[in-house]
Amino acid sequence: MDSLITAAARALAAGDPLGALKRVALRDDPPALALRGTAMAQLGDFARAKELLRKAARAFGPKEAVSRARCIVAEAEIALASRDLTWPAKLLDSARSTLEAHGDRLNAGFARYLEVRRLLLVGRLDEAERRLADLDPKLFPPASRTFHELVVAGIAMRRVRTQPAREALGRAQQAAHQARIPALMAEVENASRILDTPAARLIARGGERLLLLEEVEALFASRAIVVDAFRNVVRHGNTTVSLATRPVLFALARALAEAWPGDVARDMLVARAFESKFVDESHRARLRVEIGRIRRLLRNFAEIRATKQGFALVPQRGREIVVLARPVEEQHADVLAFLTDGESWSSSALALALRTSQRSVQRALDSLASEGKVQSFGRARSRRWITPPVPGFTTILLLPAPLPLD
Known part of the structure; x- marks a missing residue:
């Protein structure tokens, strides 16, 4: 040479x-x-x-x-x-x-x-x-x-x-x-x-604050019952109840956890779980069915009691109940999580990383682009998407990974 x-x-x-x-x-x-x-x-x-x-x-x-x-x-x-x-x-x-x-x-x-x-x-x-x-x-x-x-x-x-x-x-x-x-x-x-950047938001007893990744780890190791809005699971110690494929049940669990130690009115639960502005008797009947399902899933560490207003989540042995939410909650946050790494992504690569269809990713990207949150360059197969990082927050918990208990 x-x-x-x-x-x-x-x-x-x-x-x-x-x-x-x-x-x-x-x-x-x-x-x-x-x-x-x-x-x-x-x-x-x-x-x-x-x-x-x-x-x-x-x-x-x-x-x-x-x-x-x-x-x-x-x-x-x-x-x-x-x-x-x-x-x-x-x-x-x-x-x-x-x-x-x-x-x-x-x-x-x-x-x-x-x-x-x-x-x-x-x-x-x-x-x-x-x-x-x-x-x-x-x-x-x-x-x-x-x-x-x-x-x-x-x-x-x-x-x-x-x-x-x-x-x-x-x-x-x-x-x-x-x-x-x-x-x-x-x-x-x-x-x-x-x-050293906020990774999540803790909602507990009517208040909320930002958490570093280190504090999230300590929360998972504590005795608290955690309703995890990143993975759509309810966790306590070594027990995890996944509601990732049951959005109605997770919406109920989160609404009850956010209100703890208080209760949630039935009409409010219907609005949160079924995304309905109008409540009739069929909604209330369906709510009773879904409450029965979530009650069975959480019976090992909490129970759901009926109140005059609606329902309340009651932990066993005086444990705390908290909600772990995204620092900034918005639609298509999982797509944004990948784009905030500063690199340019194709829709096919995002679909592969997110384990979803390319068409779903394209719809999400079009929606984000219309809001000015992402930009694209190139055409057809060479088209790439980018976005500047969200200032002050990390998206590490939004990226795909096994649950911490796995």
Whole structure:
């Protein structure tokens, strides 16, 4: 490899894409094309970067399987950064196998990190942890160790485990400073802010206040009965009653919990549960049926008693009842949660991450766009959606993840 290629590669490794381009911008040989593609990716021009990397992969000869595999890994990283979650994961797995077979441990390990980061992004935490366990960060340079610790912290935050998250972020900060890459340092700093930003709103005894993620963790560990509006579940200790597929029952549980220790009038419960402005005898009959269902589901730690006005939720053994709600409640908050990561998303990638239909996501995006909360650029399959972060709040609890008790 000639001196210019070596110098360009070192510039990229140090996070200096412009320095790399100065050395190879006018060259069209395969190594230069690959380096130019990587540099364009670091500068944010993902479309041009993919074009250059694919051209480089085609230009490498049949005896240069390792170089082609490296191009595929680089393209996979671009797909992840541009939130192209439909990019074929099998290609990355094949490239990783090629690199491992040829002894390129560093790039093979980086390919594994890309796989794990994609799993984290779509909420498959158990599988991400299993794959992460196969990697020893001590064997990799500081930049890769930073990626490792960021993934560890991301999994911990999704599981609402703040102490392991802080420890991982501390290690990530040390590794990022050793790597001396400003973009990497900024990424660690942004991740660290999540732990010091309000993540939820606590509603209890007629009042409410904002909670940090650490306080949410303490709430889950307490003896309180928590009506969780993030996952639509009612939890107490190690017991969780999921109402995610039963919105009427969850609306009743939340209305009763917000009024605790008082009661809720029947007409108000009908309006909350059935979203009806007019109440007749059929609504009251249906309310009695739904109250019977929620009473059976919560019987292990609370009971629902009839009062003169309506119904009241009464916890067993004098426990507290609280509601854990989003800091700012609005329609399509789950879609906004992904968009506030600062990256551009396609509707297909959002549908994959949210595990819903693309048409549902498109309707949500159109609604948010009409309210000026999101913006799009591009057309057809190249259309991407972005939004600035919601100031003062973190959306970590809105992202898909197993329940903290799992």
